[in-house]
Amino acid sequence: MNRRFIMMLVAGLLSLPSSLNAQHIPTLEEAVNRTLIKTEGGGSVNWMVDGERYWKWERNANGGFDVVAYKAKDNSKEVLIPAKMLVNPKTGKPMTVRNIVFNKENTKALVYTNSKRVWRYDTRGDYYVLDTQNGEMQQLGKEFPESTLMFAKFSPDGTKVAYVSQNNVYVENIADGIVTALTTDGSDIIVNGTFDWVYEEEFGCRDGFRWSSDGQYIAYWQSDTSGTGWFDIINNVDSIYPIIQRFPYPKAGTTNSAVKVGYVSVNGGATTWIDLPGNPRNNYIPRMDFIPGTNELFIQQMNRSQNTNRIWVSKIGEPKPVNIFTDTDKAWVNTNDNVLWLKDNQYFTWTSERDGWRHLYLISRDGKQTKLVTDAQMDYENEVGVDMKKGIVYFIGTLDNYTQRYLYQAKLFGNGKVERVSPLNESGQHRYVMSPTGKWAVHTFSNAQTPPVIDMVSFPGHKTVCGITDNAEAKNQYKSLGLNPKEFVKTKSGNLELDAWMIKPINFDASKKYPVIIEVYGEPASSTVQDVWGGGDLWDQYLANLGYIVISIDNRGANVPRGREWRKCIYGEVGTFASEDQARGIQELGRKYSFIDMSRIGITGWSGGGSQTLNCMFRYPDVFNTGIAVAFVADQRLYDTIYQERYMNTPQNNPEGYKKGSPITYVSGLKGNLLLIHGTGDDNVHYQNCEILVNELVKHGKIFSQVSYPMRSHGIFEREGTTMHLRKTMADYWLKHLPAGGR
Missing domain, CATH: 3.40.50.1820 (Alpha/Beta hydrolase fold, catalytic domain)
Incomplete structure (x- = not known):
C-alpha cells in the first residue's frame, strides 16, 4: 500500500462524522448521574453595590472556600472573606455557608448557615454578623431555637438587622444585641413576615417584610390561615406509628387565607394595617415594596380571579391608600417584578399585555399617562438591567424563533424602537446577570448542542472584556459521544x-x-x-x-x-x-x-x-x-x-x-x-x-x-x-x- 493512498485513507477517516469515529451510548447510570459531561458554572454571580465588582466562592490552596471579588474591567481579584473567618465561634469548626449578604460599605456581612428546608427552599437557619475587617463573628437571635431565623436583612444604615422567627418579626440592634419583637401573635395559624404554602408556590413569596427607606419602619405581610382547609400527609416509613404532617392548603374554589399588609415602628408598638378594599380572602397581595427614597408603599393587589391588578400607594402616617393605576385582562394578569422608578419617582415601569404583546410601559405617578417603551411585535420576557445614565433598558425576548432568547435594548424615554444586542452569530439562548449600573454583565450563551460559554461583557456595545469559562472540555466530551x-x-x-x-x-x-x-x-x-x-x-x-x-x-x-x-x-x-x-x-x-x-x-x-x-x-x-x-x-x-x-x-x-x-x-x-x-x-x-x-x-x-x-x-x-x-x-x-x- 503506497504512502499517498495511506494518507488519503487517513484523511478520509478523519473527515467522517464524529458519530462514526466514536460512539458512546449513555448507560442508565451515566444518564441519571450525569457523569459523562462535566460543565463549569460561573454565570450566576453576586454584583456588589458599586456595580464594578462581583463576588463568588472560590476554593483556596488549603481546600477551603474564600469569598472573592472580581473587578469587571480587568478580572483582577481580591479576597473579601478568607475561609478562616467563616468558623463557627461556638465549635471552632468551619461553617457550611448557604449565603452571604454585605452591608453597603462591605464592612459587615450577614452569614446564613445551618439552613433547613421549608417546602421548596431552605429558608430557615442561623445568621451571624461578620466584621469583615477583624473577623469577629456575632450570632443573631441567640435566644431563639436553632435554625429558626429567616430572611435576615440589614437596615439601610447597617446598624440593625430584621428577621423572622417562628412566624414573628424581630429587629436586633447589632451593637448591643437587644432584640425588639415587632409582632407577638405569630402561631401555626397567624403567619407574620412570611407566607403560607400557596403564596410561596404560586407567587414566589417567601420573604415577607420590607425596611422603610429611612430605616424607621418595617412593613410586612400577615396571613390568617384560619378557615383554610388543612391537608394531612401521612408518614408511614419513619416510625412504627404514622406521623401526620398538617398544613393549610386552599384547593380550587375553597377558602383562602386572609392576607393583609401593615407597618410598625422598629422600636415596637402597634401595627398600622393598610386599609385596602375588598375581602382579604378573595383578593391577593403578591407584591409590596417601598418607593425608593420614600416612606410610601407601592402595593399590587389582585382580585381572586386574577384578571385585575390594582396599584395602591400608601404613605406611612396617612389613613387611606390611593389607587394610582389598574391593569386588567379578560383572562389573567401577571404580577410585575422589577418595577423601576424614574425622574424623581414621577414615573414607573410596568409590563402589560394590553395590546396583544407583553410590552414595557412608562406610567406616570398619577396613572394618567401611559407610554409604550418597547414598540415591536414581540414579547418583553424579562428585564435584565438598566443604564440610568443613558436611559436604556435591557431585556430578553425573541422576534421570530420562539425556542431562542436574545438581549434587546430600548430607550426608556425614546420612540419605542427595539434593537437586538446579543451577537448575531450566536443562535440559541442568552442569559445575563447585569451590574446595578448597566455597564457590565456576566453573559451566558448556550444552545442544545453547545454547553454554556460564559464571559464578561461591557455596555453599550456588548463587547467581551474577558472569558470566564468556555466549557471547551464539556463540548468535546459531548461531541465525542457521537450522539444524534x-x-x-x-x-x-x-x-x-x-x-x-x-x-x-x-x-x-x-x-x-x-x-x-x-x-x-x-x-x-x-x-x-x-x-x-x-x-x-x-x-x-x-x-x-x-x-x-x-x-x-x-x-x-x-x-x-x-x-x-x-x-x-x-x-x-x-x-x-x-x-x-x-x-x-x-x-x-x-x-x-x-x-x-x-x-x-x-x-x-x-x-x-x-x-x-x-x-x-x-x-x-x-x-x-x-x-x-x-x-x-x-x-x-x-x-x-x-x-x-x-x-x-x-x-x-x-x-x-x-x-x-x-x-x-x-x-x-x-x-x-x-x-x-x-x-x-x-x-x-x-x-x-x-x-x-x-x-x-x-x-x-x-x-x-x-x-x-x-x-x-x-x-x-x-x-x-x-x-x-x-x-x-x-x-x-x-x-x-x-x-x-x-x-
Whole structure:
C-alpha cells in the first residue's frame, strides 16, 4: 500500500462524522448521574453595590472556600472573606455557608448557615454578623431555637438587622444585641413576615417584610390561615406509628387565607394595617415594596380571579391608600417584578399585555399617562438591567424563533424602537446577570448542542472584556459521544404551527419505522421546546438509543413569547387544547416523517405533564397506546386556588371547564398501557390525586400499573436510591409495553 493512498485513507477517516469515529451510548447510570459531561458554572454571580465588582466562592490552596471579588474591567481579584473567618465561634469548626449578604460599605456581612428546608427552599437557619475587617463573628437571635431565623436583612444604615422567627418579626440592634419583637401573635395559624404554602408556590413569596427607606419602619405581610382547609400527609416509613404532617392548603374554589399588609415602628408598638378594599380572602397581595427614597408603599393587589391588578400607594402616617393605576385582562394578569422608578419617582415601569404583546410601559405617578417603551411585535420576557445614565433598558425576548432568547435594548424615554444586542452569530439562548449600573454583565450563551460559554461583557456595545469559562472540555466530551443531536422541527394542529424537537437513535435507519416517546408538559407555567443546553439531554439520549425517537411538542398555552393570544387562548380550557394539540401534532409528524410508527406512540410527563399524559391516553386512545404519568393532577379541583383559578376561574364559575380539563372525567376511554407514579409525601400535587384516579380506574375495570414512592415530594428525589429506581422503572416499562427498535 503506497504512502499517498495511506494518507488519503487517513484523511478520509478523519473527515467522517464524529458519530462514526466514536460512539458512546449513555448507560442508565451515566444518564441519571450525569457523569459523562462535566460543565463549569460561573454565570450566576453576586454584583456588589458599586456595580464594578462581583463576588463568588472560590476554593483556596488549603481546600477551603474564600469569598472573592472580581473587578469587571480587568478580572483582577481580591479576597473579601478568607475561609478562616467563616468558623463557627461556638465549635471552632468551619461553617457550611448557604449565603452571604454585605452591608453597603462591605464592612459587615450577614452569614446564613445551618439552613433547613421549608417546602421548596431552605429558608430557615442561623445568621451571624461578620466584621469583615477583624473577623469577629456575632450570632443573631441567640435566644431563639436553632435554625429558626429567616430572611435576615440589614437596615439601610447597617446598624440593625430584621428577621423572622417562628412566624414573628424581630429587629436586633447589632451593637448591643437587644432584640425588639415587632409582632407577638405569630402561631401555626397567624403567619407574620412570611407566607403560607400557596403564596410561596404560586407567587414566589417567601420573604415577607420590607425596611422603610429611612430605616424607621418595617412593613410586612400577615396571613390568617384560619378557615383554610388543612391537608394531612401521612408518614408511614419513619416510625412504627404514622406521623401526620398538617398544613393549610386552599384547593380550587375553597377558602383562602386572609392576607393583609401593615407597618410598625422598629422600636415596637402597634401595627398600622393598610386599609385596602375588598375581602382579604378573595383578593391577593403578591407584591409590596417601598418607593425608593420614600416612606410610601407601592402595593399590587389582585382580585381572586386574577384578571385585575390594582396599584395602591400608601404613605406611612396617612389613613387611606390611593389607587394610582389598574391593569386588567379578560383572562389573567401577571404580577410585575422589577418595577423601576424614574425622574424623581414621577414615573414607573410596568409590563402589560394590553395590546396583544407583553410590552414595557412608562406610567406616570398619577396613572394618567401611559407610554409604550418597547414598540415591536414581540414579547418583553424579562428585564435584565438598566443604564440610568443613558436611559436604556435591557431585556430578553425573541422576534421570530420562539425556542431562542436574545438581549434587546430600548430607550426608556425614546420612540419605542427595539434593537437586538446579543451577537448575531450566536443562535440559541442568552442569559445575563447585569451590574446595578448597566455597564457590565456576566453573559451566558448556550444552545442544545453547545454547553454554556460564559464571559464578561461591557455596555453599550456588548463587547467581551474577558472569558470566564468556555466549557471547551464539556463540548468535546459531548461531541465525542457521537450522539444524534436534538433536531428542532415544526408540526401543526389544524392550521396552527407548533414548535417541536426530536432525538433519533445513533443507528437510525430512515427506511424503518420507529416507536415514539413524547415528553409533554402542556400547562401555562412552562415550555419544553427550548434551544438551550440541557446537559446533553442524556436521559432522552438513553431512551432514544434503546430504539425510540424521543419527541416534544409545545402546545397552545405553553409559556413562550408568541404573544397574548397564544398564551391565553387556553383560559378556562386547561387540559383540553393541550391534549388536542399533542394528538394532532404527532399525527402531523407521522404524515411528515415516514419513519414514525403511528402504531407505537408513547407519552410521558411530570406534574402538569402527567396530567396531559392522562388526558392524551384517555381522550385519544387510538393515538397514544402507552403512557407514564408522574406526580399528576387527576381532578383540577384538587389543586390550589391561585394556580388553578388563574387559568380556569373557580369550579363554581366554570364547572364545565373543570370537568372537561380533568383527566378523571375520561377514564373510560383508556385502551392502552398506563403506569402511574407518585410520591406519597407530595405537598404540591397531593397523592390524593393518584388514589382518586386509581379508584376510578378500578371502577371502570381498567388495568394499569402503579408505583408509589413513600414520603417523596413532588420531585421524587429524596432518600437513597430513589432517582435511579424511578428512571429504571420507567425504562423497563417502555421496553416491556412499547416495543423498541426500527421495523
